Each structure stands twice: as structure tokens, then as C-alpha cells.
Amino acid sequence: MAGNVRRAAVFLAVCLAARAASAIQDGLLPNGNFEQAPPKSQLHGTRVMGRYAIPHWEISGFVEYIGSGQKQGDMLLPVPEGAYAVRLGNEASIQQRIALTRGAHYSITFSAARTCAQAEQLNVTVAPESDILPIQTVYTSSGWDSYSWAFEATGSVVSFIVHNPGVSEDPACGPLIDLFAIKTLPPPKSSKNNLLKNGDFEGGPYIFRNTPWGVLVPPMDEDDYSPLSPWMVQSSTKSVKYVDAPHHVVPHGARAVELVSGMETALVQDVVTVPGRPYRLEFSAGDAGNGCAGAMTVQAYAGRGSVRVPYQSQGKGGHTRGAIEFTAVANQTRVVFVSMAYNMKPEGTLCGPVVDDVSLVCTRKHAARRLLL
Template sequence: MKKKASTLVLQFLLLGFAYAADLLQNPDFESPPPSLPANSTAPFLLKQNDTLPGWSFDGEVYYLKASGGGHAVQLAQDGRINQTFAASADFEDYLLTFAIASPGGASCSSNGSVVISAPDSQGVFPVVGEQQRAVYGQFLGSWGDGEAIDLVIGSETTESDANATCWPVVDSIVLKSIASLVKANDNELVNGGFEYGPDFLADSTEGVLLQPAQSPLQSPLRQWSILGTIKYIDSKHFAVPQGNAAVEIISGNSSGIQTATQLTKGSSYALEFTLGDGNDSCVGDLEVRAQAGSVLQNYTIQSKGTGSAQKFSFKFKADSDTGTTPISFVSYTSSQTKDGVSCGPVVDDVVLRASLGLRLAIQWKFLLSLLLLVACVMK
């Protein structure tokens, strides 16, 4: 009985769990069509009788096999691929990471797009000619009970006579599931360290672009809305102040992140966070406006692009009549690295703490609930 109680207590304290193994078949297209000619490096048009392991396809789809290794599909006129996967028995959120490119480079227009859709979502992702490859993240939906989920990836263009070499190329797809997240004992915010988001690609060094998401429940950065375009960065390739991941605000023009939490009106709180640069040669004054409720503060860090970071904090009183207090970090400026890549300030390790008196009351309430749970289990 004691072992069972300990197990339940452990489950009660878990903050979340991410899983990304074997959710899709042939996600990187390394298994070629059986009918692919041996030693062929030319684009191979998939015909009606061909098969692509793990995937179904419609329209004009090419299989690409590079001479130096690497495999992908090109989605030409009305081209699309799809795969059905089974959701887990538990209700979980599903996040997708994928890479797209324009094989024609700068000679291609930027009108082409990739459309990703699932039963609960659809996203349109532009293919920019000047940028050979871009990695995106998307929230697909929330499912459980072994539901069959159809993932569809297709092409879209606004041109009636698009250049055949400019149709988008898709490769390196990763599907990840995340269980429900809850607050940690020492932080009123969920996912304040930004550890829960789309997976990073093993063959990518550029981070993951996240497009605008109005709802934190439908955002690939779990529990945070996205304003404008941001970059989700990892500690393997960037300077991340804390943990494995952080957010880089790259598009300026009121871009950033926002969340909201239930606070006790009239009580005092402190918002703590870290600002820095991603060690990506982003040089200059990087400015961020932090907001907690009705209190706004502007912060500027002087970046040399070498990975410096600085902690900040300010105090405020919760004043919302509804009890929901918005927390946000917004940048109004953007910059570029020496290679012409958009960059900006890095935000990480966001912690919202209650005043000492309120925090002690919350801790006692938490301990009392935990003791009651243990007592019920041990009866």
C-alpha cells in the first residue's frame, strides 16, 4: 500500500512529459520508393502505381535523392502527402517540426507555401526564395484514446504558372506529444522556462520558427501566445541562459510572447526573467518591454552577439477584477546577423513569485491537499 501511495504522489507532482519516438513512419523519407531506379539522383515523379513507405500521396509529388545523401519530397502542382497516426491512450498535445526549402534559391518567387493540416488545425508556411531552408513548428491538436489522426502536407501557390523548379521541398519531419502541464511550486507561470515546445531537428542549426498563435492553448510554445514571428532556440546551437530552450524575438514590430495566470487581486508579486543574445552575432541595442498586469517596464541590453545574459525583475500588485493577469515580453526592434539572418533579444527563465506571506499560504494549501490525497490512498 505504501508503494502505491508513493507512486500516486509522484504522478501528482509531475510537471509534464514529452515523447517523440516513432510516432510517424519514414518521417525523413530515408526509405525510398521501391520503384526508384538504382543510383538515380534525378527528381523521381511518383506515379499512381508507385508507393512511398509510410505515406500516401496525391497530385504531382517528386522524390528527391541527393548525391551526397539526404532525401526529401517536392510538392508540385496540387501535390500533397499524408499519413495517419494513432494518438496515445492518454489525452496529449501534438506538436510538429518540419523543414521546407525552395530548390531554386533566390531565382524563385516567395509565393509558394506549404499547408499543414490535421483535424483540429491548419497552418500555412511560406517558402522564401532567398532562404534555402527554414524550420517551422506547429501545434497540430490534442487527442487521446487511440484516435486515428490524418496529417496532411500540401503545396500552395498564388501564381497560375509557377516555375516547376520552385515548388516547395519538405524533409525532416518530427512529431512530438506532450502531456498536460501544471505549475511548479515556485512559479505561478506554466512553462516559464520554455522547455515545452516543438522538437529541434537533429540536422538543423537554425532553430525553429514559430508563427503567430493567438491562443496559448493552440500555440506550439505551450501555454504562451505568439505575437509576430519568434525563433525557438536550443542550447546545442545557441546561448540559452537556462535549461535546454529559450525564445528569440526576431521580427520586431510588436513581436513577442504572452500568457496569463490567475492571481489574487491586491496581492504583491515579483516577475523575474533573463534577457540576452543567442551568441549568433546579433549586435546592437536589444530592447524588450515586459508587462505584468497594468505595469510595464522597458529594458535594453547592449549585445555584442557573443551570448551574454542578464537577469531582471520588478514588483507589481495584481489589480485585475477578473483575477486573470497578462504577462508579456514584446520587442519593437529587429536586427540581422552578419549573414543577414533576422535576430533579436533572447528571453528565458521567466518566474512569477508571490509575496512571502501569500507564498507561505499557497504552500500550506498545497501540502494540505497532498496530505489529504495520501490519507485517502492509504485508507
């Protein structure tokens, strides 16, 4: 009798902890790697039965607790880090309440892998913002990709929800998810030396130290807040990849963007300009030293100007510089980068050129100085 009372008290404490908001810091969300397991009494095989059975999370629908190396038929279900992950069946969801600073911007990074369904998606929500992230394209040989998503906190406590809208009749064909982390995004700033904001891409989503494949920034609507703010990704279903110096070769600083989806994806930023004034856009294009070899071409657009920068990659790192000089024709100029080729690594995963160290300056002062001399 006493043992039953003690177990009930422990389970009640877990429920209350799940309902309470967690004090947030940059890094892994509370039990963001799902290593804190549900009580065995709350598992029916792999299915999680209790709404608050997974510590710090609330679930709805058919949710499974998956161990590393577990099989589904002949298919091995991998886990990217640690021993456990979670699988969401059709219309299933998992959520966590987190304490934030109202009005601040945040990015969420998490890892996902599709299983037997082919066109899987995940709906991520922090009310009132909600987006569908396409996860059908696999960019790693392991099958796991890390995704990022950003939002503005409209309250001091928010509910972060991940929902599987369902594309398969079999609930056991839903996507696997793991490794949830959060990062505060400071407001990007321009300077007199660079009219672009975040031109070196140092401001971006959280990258896990033990995941060498970078973080995908998925396509977004123009009114969405970007994890690479104020850079946006324009595409129907494809992403760009945010890479770091510990795992890749980057031309400048600690971060860069790899254009992994060819002509299907554009990286863009709108910048304030003065019509009639001359400008110069400069950038680095190269490879990330990740085995992505072959002919690469980055096409850049700014105003009515454009340039193609070819780069012959050996897959070992390196870069070249490209530049455009143009005259602004509007109060706002869109800067665009596109990879003009589709590149693949030897194992068949998508890759592409990296873009970094992007700057935009008005050259009117420089022209005036030359005239005076």
C-alpha cells in the same frame, strides 16, 4: 513473369504499409526524412506517380522527389539532411497515418524551404485542427527553416496532412519539405514558486540534433494548442525561434526563445491572478551566441506594468535580468514579451534577443513577513 509478380508483391506491401498506422515514438516519423525512395517505376523524372509510392506516405497531386544538389534552371535545390526531400506543387499534399494516445497533445517539427514562389504557405492538418503556416520569411542562410505545430489527438489513429494551397501557376515552384518528427507534450504545470507554466521553456517541440538553426514557432489563434504551451505567439506572419543549448547560448537550462521578428511578434501567456494583490515578474534577456550582435531591447508587460531591458550584444552569449512589480487588476493577467528592435546577422538573416527563466510570484506573503519583522 516471376520477376513481375515479385515486383508487384513488393509494391503491394509498400501500399499496405503506407495505409497502416505507425506505432508512434518521439523522434523521426517513419521515413520522415524521405531517404526510403519510391520505386523507379513510380517516378517520371522527379514526379512521383503512385499514390503510395513513397514508403509510409500517401500523396495527392503534383509531388516531386528531389535529390540533394539538383538544379532548377540556375537555382540549386538544397536538402537539409540526407540525400532526398519532397516538393509539393499547387494543391498537392502528403500525409501519414500515425497511432497516438487519444486526448494527448503532440508537436510536429518539420523543415521547409521555398523555391521560386515568394508568398508560400503550408496548410497542416490533423482533423479537426488545421492551420496555415506562413513560410515566406527565411530565417537561415541555407534557405531551410524548421517549423513546429501542435495538436490534440482526438482519436487513437490520426492522419497528419501537409498541403500546399498554391500561390504560383508553376507546380515546380512549390515548397520543399523534409525531416518530419513528432514529440509528446506533457501538460505544463505551475508551482508555488512560479505561477507561470513552462517559464523556463524546457517544454517545447522536437529539435533535430543536426540542424543548428532551431525551430520556429509560428503565429497562432488563441484557441490553438501551442508547441510551447501555454505560451502563444501573436503575429500576422512572423514567428519566434525555439533554440537549444547544444547549438546556442541559453541563459538557463537547455532551451530558450529567440525573438527574431522585432515588434511584429509577441510572446504571451495568460496567468490566473487575484485582483489587488502585488506580483513580481522576473526574466532573463540576452543573446544566443549565434553572431547576432548590436543593441537589443526586450519590452515586457504584465498587468499595467511594463519594463524595457536593454542589452548590448557582442553575438557571443550573455544575459541580464529584468523585473516588473505590479498589482493585478483582473482575475487573469497577460504576460507579454516583445523585441523592440530588428536585428540581423552579417549574412542578412533575422535574429534577436533571447528570453528565458521567466517567473511570476505573488509578493503579498513577502510584504506581510516584512511587517511582522
